Structure formats: structure tokens, C-alpha cells
Amino acid sequence: PAQRAGVLAGDRIVAIDGKPMKDFRDVQGAVMLYPGKRLAVTVERDGESRTIPITAASVEMKDKFGNAGKIGLIGVRPTGGAYVAERLGPIDSVALAVKSSVGIVKMMVTGIGQILIGDRSVKELGGPIKIAKYSGEQLSLGPIAFVEFVALISLNLAFINLLPIPGLDGGHLAFYAAEAVRRKPVGPRGLELAYRSGMALVLMLMLFVTFNDLVSLVG
Incomplete structure (x- = not known):
């Protein structure tokens, strides 16, 4: 979907639907819950920002245990660089835990809402x-x-x-x-x-x- 919409290799995704993206995990979280939804993806290319509408593909995925679920994908992956483990102090750790908890609750609310309106199966x-x-x-x-x-x-x-x-x-x-x-x-x-x-x-x-x-x- 991203390639068809005009995203090029080397583009950096900086926001989705106006929400800033810090890393690839943020991108995954912003896309996976919205299969079939039209997303406004802002990319940075040659020092300039541009917003590209992309409709997330709806894909049925199975994990290694055979559990199936429907997720959204836009067809992008990280290129170059490496994953770095970042050490956090006690205060930063608590702040990150709170942020992660809020994110999980938002995902639950979104999932329940999608079930209620029929976008997801019961x-x-x-x-x-x-x-x-x-x-x-x-x-x-x-x-x-x-x-x-x-x-x-x-x-x-x-x-x-x-x-x-x-x-x-x-x-x-x-x-x-x-x-x-x-x-x-x-x-x-x-x-x-x-x-x-x-x-x-x-x-x-x-x-x-x-x-x-x-x-x-x-x-």
C-alpha cells in the first residue's frame, strides 16, 4: 500500500494522522489496529515533509502458536541502523510504564469500539x-x-x-x-x-x- 501511494525507500515516517512517530514500534502501533482504514502518513523526504494518504491493508496473521488475528499493514519496514537498548533511570522508567499503560488502554478502547460497530469479529x-x-x-x-x-x-x-x-x-x-x-x-x-x-x-x-x-x- 505504501509503495502504491507514493512512499519511496529512504522516506522517514514522522507522523500518522497527526501523531508523531518516534520509532518503528510507534508506526506499528498506529497501523496494526486499523485494518482497512485510510491513514494520513507524513513522511520526511530530502528535508521536506509531505502527507500521503494510505489505506492500510487488512491481513489475517497467525503467530507461532496458530492464534489468528486481523491486523493492518501499510507495507513498510525499518532500513539501516540497529536496535539499541536504552538504559533508563527510576523516574524515566515509571514515566515509560505509565505511557505504555495508557497506550494499552487506548488499544483496548479502540478494539472494543471496533467490535461494537462491526469492524472486528466478536x-x-x-x-x-x-x-x-x-x-x-x-x-x-x-x-x-x-x-x-x-x-x-x-x-x-x-x-x-x-x-x-x-x-x-x-x-x-x-x-x-x-x-x-x-x-x-x-x-x-x-x-x-x-x-x-x-x-x-x-x-x-x-x-x-x-x-x-x-x-x-x-x-
């Missing part, structure tokens, strides 16, 4: 069975991959727990906010109905993702 949702399967796979890749996966799951659970669904922490916060606005607590009957509905929704979601896991394993 088959990509996973439950406890998939988590156990992926945990074993990541552990086989080494301790670093496993720790990163555990961090990813923790962020997923934290994000879900903060959704404004009665019965979850996010639901409690929503009721506190409602009380602050109304200047009076929600009535007992309203609370009971809300919590029953919220728990029913959570249970249905758990049953759905578990069924989804079983179907994907059998398939």
Missing part, C-alpha cells in the same frame, strides 16, 4: 480459557514475555472493573457521581434493580466469552 473476545491458553504460550517464550502478558491482563481487568456497570467498582463510582449531582442518594429499589441488571449483564458476558473460548479451541 470471536476476538477472550475469556478465562483463552487467558490460560495464552499464559502457557507466553511462559514458553520466557519470563519477560510472561510478565508483559500478566501486566496486559491486569490492565484489561482494571479497565473492565472501572466500566460504569452496577456491581463493579465503576458502577459504585457512577452512583457516587449521581448522588453528588442529585444531592441525594439513589433509592433502595433503584439500587436493587441496577445491581441485579448489572450482575446479569456481567454473568451473560462471562458465559458468552467462555462459550467463545470453547468454540475457538474446538475450531
Whole structure:
């Protein structure tokens, strides 16, 4: 896609949809979640910047364990140079961890939004069975991959727990906010109905993702 759109070898990607790109990992992150989307890619060529519209290809990819997923690609790769390990101090490490966590949460929100509007299949949702399967796979890749996966799951659970669904922490916060606005607590009957509905929704979601896991394993 990039070559057809007019990107040349040696061009340096400096931004995608107005977001600055520091390295190739930033480029991957800005493209992978948007298969089929038209992206505004800003490149630097001969000291000049130009923006080129590129539609990311939608590609079905499989990892070494056979797990399939749809990702976006624009057909570029890094040229020259070498990967350099950068040592960070405690403050910079915390800042990078926060930045990475925010990026992961944004990816989750984007993925859920794409599922809701039909751009992604609900088959990509996973439950406890998939988590156990992926945990074993990541552990086989080494301790670093496993720790990163555990961090990813923790962020997923934290994000879900903060959704404004009665019965979850996010639901409690929503009721506190409602009380602050109304200047009076929600009535007992309203609370009971809300919590029953919220728990029913959570249970249905758990049953759905578990069924989804079983179907994907059998398939």
C-alpha cells in the first residue's frame, strides 16, 4: 500500500494522522489496529515533509502458536541502523510504564469500539480459557514475555472493573457521581434493580466469552 501511494525507500515516517512517530514500534502501533482504514502518513523526504494518504491493508496473521488475528499493514519496514537498548533511570522508567499503560488502554478502547460497530469479529473476545491458553504460550517464550502478558491482563481487568456497570467498582463510582449531582442518594429499589441488571449483564458476558473460548479451541 505504501509503495502504491507514493512512499519511496529512504522516506522517514514522522507522523500518522497527526501523531508523531518516534520509532518503528510507534508506526506499528498506529497501523496494526486499523485494518482497512485510510491513514494520513507524513513522511520526511530530502528535508521536506509531505502527507500521503494510505489505506492500510487488512491481513489475517497467525503467530507461532496458530492464534489468528486481523491486523493492518501499510507495507513498510525499518532500513539501516540497529536496535539499541536504552538504559533508563527510576523516574524515566515509571514515566515509560505509565505511557505504555495508557497506550494499552487506548488499544483496548479502540478494539472494543471496533467490535461494537462491526469492524472486528466478536470471536476476538477472550475469556478465562483463552487467558490460560495464552499464559502457557507466553511462559514458553520466557519470563519477560510472561510478565508483559500478566501486566496486559491486569490492565484489561482494571479497565473492565472501572466500566460504569452496577456491581463493579465503576458502577459504585457512577452512583457516587449521581448522588453528588442529585444531592441525594439513589433509592433502595433503584439500587436493587441496577445491581441485579448489572450482575446479569456481567454473568451473560462471562458465559458468552467462555462459550467463545470453547468454540475457538474446538475450531
